[in-house]
Amino acid sequence: MKKKNVTRKELAVAVNEQLGVSQRNAAEIVDTVFATMKNTLVGGESIKLVQFGTLTVRDKSPRRGRNPRTGEAMTITKRKMVSFRSSKRLRERLNNNK
Known part of the structure; x- marks a missing residue:
């Protein structure tokens, strides 16, 4: 069974139904909401959503890698990435609904 992604439009429909x-x-x-989240992360700040989780910006150091197409060794440059850590409640709900 293929899992489905929730789209921006589906989120808007849910807001429409819940708030009228x-x-x-x-x-x-x-x-x-997404623009505010994006601007906050681009500014280097974390986002804490109570009972859901925390989004943080992490620095990744440069490292040695390999081009999967050619097998050639290369250096992967340093970069920033967004990391998500789920809340304890979310993890519990995920693991109890097997």
């Missing part, structure tokens, strides 16, 4: 706002306003709410 128009589809357009619900889409704007979802877009605003």
Whole structure:
């Protein structure tokens, strides 16, 4: 069974149904939340969502790697990445609903 991804539109529909706002306003709410999250992460700050988890920006050091297509050794440059750590409650719910 293939797992399905939740789309931005589906999130807007959920906001529409839960809050009773128009589809357009619900889409704007979802877009605003994601834009705020993106700007916060780009600024190097963490985002803590209670009972869900924490998004943090991590620095990755440069390292040696290999081009999978050619097998050639190369250096992977340093970069930043977003890391997610789920909350204890979310982990418990995930592991109890097997």
